[in-house]
Amino acid sequence: MMQPNLRKEGRDARPKRMETLRCALVAVAALPSIAACVQVTAPERPIEINLNINIRQEVVVRLQEDVRELIQQNPGVF
Amino acid sequence: MNRRMKLMVAVGLGVAALAGGTAYAYVMQDVAGELRATGQVGEQADGYLGLVGSASADIRARTNDVNIQRRAAYTQLAAQRNATIEEVAAATACQLFRQRVGPGQHYRLPDGVWRRRNGSEPVPLPDHCG
Numbered sequence: 001m002m003q004p005n006l007r008k009e010g011r012d013a014r015p016k017r018m019e020t021l022r023c024a025l026v027a028v029a030a031l032p033s034i035a036a037c038v039q040v041t042a043p044e045r046p047i048e049i050n051l052n053i054n055i056r057q058e059v060v061v062r063l064q065e066d067v068r069e070l071i072q073q074n075p076g077v078f
Numbered sequence: 079m080n081r082r083m084k085l086m087v088a089v090g091l092g093v094a095a096l097a098g099g100t101a102y103a104y105v106m107q108d109v110a111g112e113l114r115a116t117g118q119v120g121e122q123a124d125g126y127l128g129l130v131g132s133a134s135a136d137i138r139a140r141t142n143d144v145n146i147q148r149r150a151a152y153t154q155l156a157a158q159r160n161a162t163i164e165e166v167a168a169a170t171a172c173q174l175f176r177q178r179v180g181p182g183q184h185y186r187l188p189d190g191v192w193r194r195r196n197g198s199e200p201v202p203l204p205d206h207c208g
Contacts, residue, residue, distance in 0.1 A: 055165045061208045063159060063169035070155055071173055076109045077147045078174060 110144050111178070113137065120184025120192060121174045123204040125152065125167030130184045130192050172207035176200075 071078040110127065113119040118133040119141050126145045129138065152166040159166070179185045179201045186192050187204055195201050 055162070055168045055206050057206050057208050059161050059165045060169040060172065060206050063155075063161060063166060064172065066155060066159060067166065067170040067173050070151055070170060071177070074147070074151055076107060076111075077144055077151065078110055078170070078178065 109140060113141055113144065114178065114180065114183045117182070117184065120186055121171065121179050122186045123168065123171050123175075123188045123206075124164070125169075125171040125174070128186055128192075168204070168206050172203055175203050175207075 113127060114121065116133075116137060118130050118137055119127050120130050122128045126148060127141050129141060133141070148167070148170075149163070152163045152170065155161075156163045156166045161169075175185060179195050181195055181197050183195055184192050185195065185201050187202065
């Protein structure tokens with residue numbers, strides 16, 4: 001009775017691992033391709049807000065112009 | 079085509095244009111701005127909207143909806159700029175604190191305390207804004 005269950009889990013897990021491996025390989029092989037691996041689908045669970053995040057200040061400063069555009073291009077969201 | 083038919087076509091086109099305009103206005107409406115204006119939702123230093131107190135189910139749902147859309151936008155930009163999602167979100171918070179928190183509206187710095195913007199005094203920025 002346990003056998004079919006175990007096999008089912010194994011079958012589900014394998015493609016996921018393959019996908020992760022493929023994403024990692026693509027990311028290493030070509031930096032511009034990283035975008036292809038990023039999933040932009042919205043999470044189903046509510047987002048947990050963590051205010052004590054670790055961020056690099058120079059990156060935040062570098063991004064200011066980009067985020068200004070992001071805000072302008074997405075009225076209603078920002 | 080007689081006069082009456084022409085009139086009917088004109089009225090039909092008018093109604094269609096009106097409906098289209100309404101639909102457009104609905105898509106373009108400032109959901110985040112409306113939520114901030116309720117006083118129950120504020121901008122956080124992490125780049126997301128937060129609930130100031132115990133908000134209604136409707137406001138909670140709309141806030142969550144906006145945050146999901148924000149996260150999608152942050153994720154996309156982070157990939158393009160070789161930054162983390164949290165960094166893009168935090169950088170956006172700097173701009174939102176400057177531009178979008180209106181007088182009397184709420185904001186939350188990394189200390190976790192909700193504050194109200196006093197009149198047109200500038201909103202203090204989180205340390206990470208530089």
